[in-house]
Amino acid sequence: KPRCSRFRSTILVGDSGVGKTSLLVQFDQGKFIPGSFSATVGIGFTNKVVTVDDVKVKLQIWDTAGQERFRSVTHAYYRDAHALLLLYDITSRTSFDNIRAWLTEIHEYAQSDVVIMLLGNKADMSSDRAIRRDEGERLAKEHSVPFMETSAKTGVNVELAFTAVAKDLKHRAAQHPNEPKFQIHEYIESQKEKSGCCSYF
Numbered sequence: 644k645p646r647c648s649r650f651r652s653t654i655l656v657g658d659s660g661v662g663k664t665s666l667l668v669q670f671d672q673g674k675f676i677p678g679s680f681s682a683t684v685g686i687g688f689t690n691k692v693v694t695v696d697d698v699k700v701k702l703q704i705w706d707t708a709g710q711e712r713f714r715s716v717t718h719a720y721y722r723d724a725h726a727l728l729l730l731y732d733i734t735s736r737t738s739f740d741n742i743r744a745w746l747t748e749i750h751e752y753a754q755s756d757v758v759i760m761l762l763g764n765k766a767d768m769s770s771d772r773a774i775r776r777d778e779g780e781r782l783a784k785e786h787s788v789p790f791m792e793t794s795a796k797t798g799v800n801v802e803l804a805f806t807a808v809a810k811d812l813k814h815r816a817a818q819h820p821n822e823p824k825f826q827i828h829e830y831i832e833s834q835k836e837k838s839g840c841c842s843y844f
């Protein structure tokens with residue numbers, strides 16, 4: 644029987660419209676609701692249990708509002724975050740350029756050992772792509788954070804993003820001093836779907 648652990652707080656952050664709510668809905672319910680975009684007001688959460696290596700990791704996933712006027716609300720939650728998924732939209736140069744500012748905020752308000760992952764969302768929209776994948780990879784490398792492109796619409800890499808975070812958090816909690824550290828970068832590289840196999844990129 645899998646052992647249980649306490650809730651791990653994971654926060655979705657990034658500009659308004661990058662797809663934070665859609666990513667969470669895809670992960671939670673396996674669906675995408677197209678059409679009208681209603682911006683998140685304030686903050687809300689969804690609990691999800693992810694089983695990694697026979698251990699249940701309970702993720703409390705917070706969906707924040709990307710709009711500037713809600714920023715002070717979300718800052719208060721950073722301090723208690725175990726992980727932060729930072730999203731940009733591959734069709735929006737502005738959302739990508741703002742990643743540096745998001746990282747500055749994260750370093751200001753979050754704990755220094757928080758797990759950070761960079762996600763380039765809307766990977767299905769290849770004809771409107773404004774940011775090449777290698778630009779995302781380079782930015783992630785610069786900040787030593789794992790990176791992948793996702794699509795809340797098709798579901799590509801969505802499960803992986805949350806599973807990788809859950810695995811990393813589980814390993815950190817159960818780390819024995821003489822055990823090798825969990826390598827989140829290597830795990831993601833071995834699991835993620837990318838060009839060649841799929842039509843999205």
Ligand SMILES: Nc1nc2c(ncn2[C@@H]2O[C@H](COP(=O)(O)OP(=O)(O)OP(=O)(O)O)[C@@H](O)[C@H]2O)c(=O)[nH]1
Nearest residue numbers: 659660661662663664665682683709765794795796
């Ligand atoms: N094609 C495509 N559209 C997406 C994807 N993710 C989100 N969208 C669309 O982008 C718009 C914004 O998505 P949301 O999930 O509401 O964005 P958000 O980041 O939560 O926005 P705020 O709540 O304002 O911070 C919606 O119209 C979504 O349907 C995706 O992966 N592919």
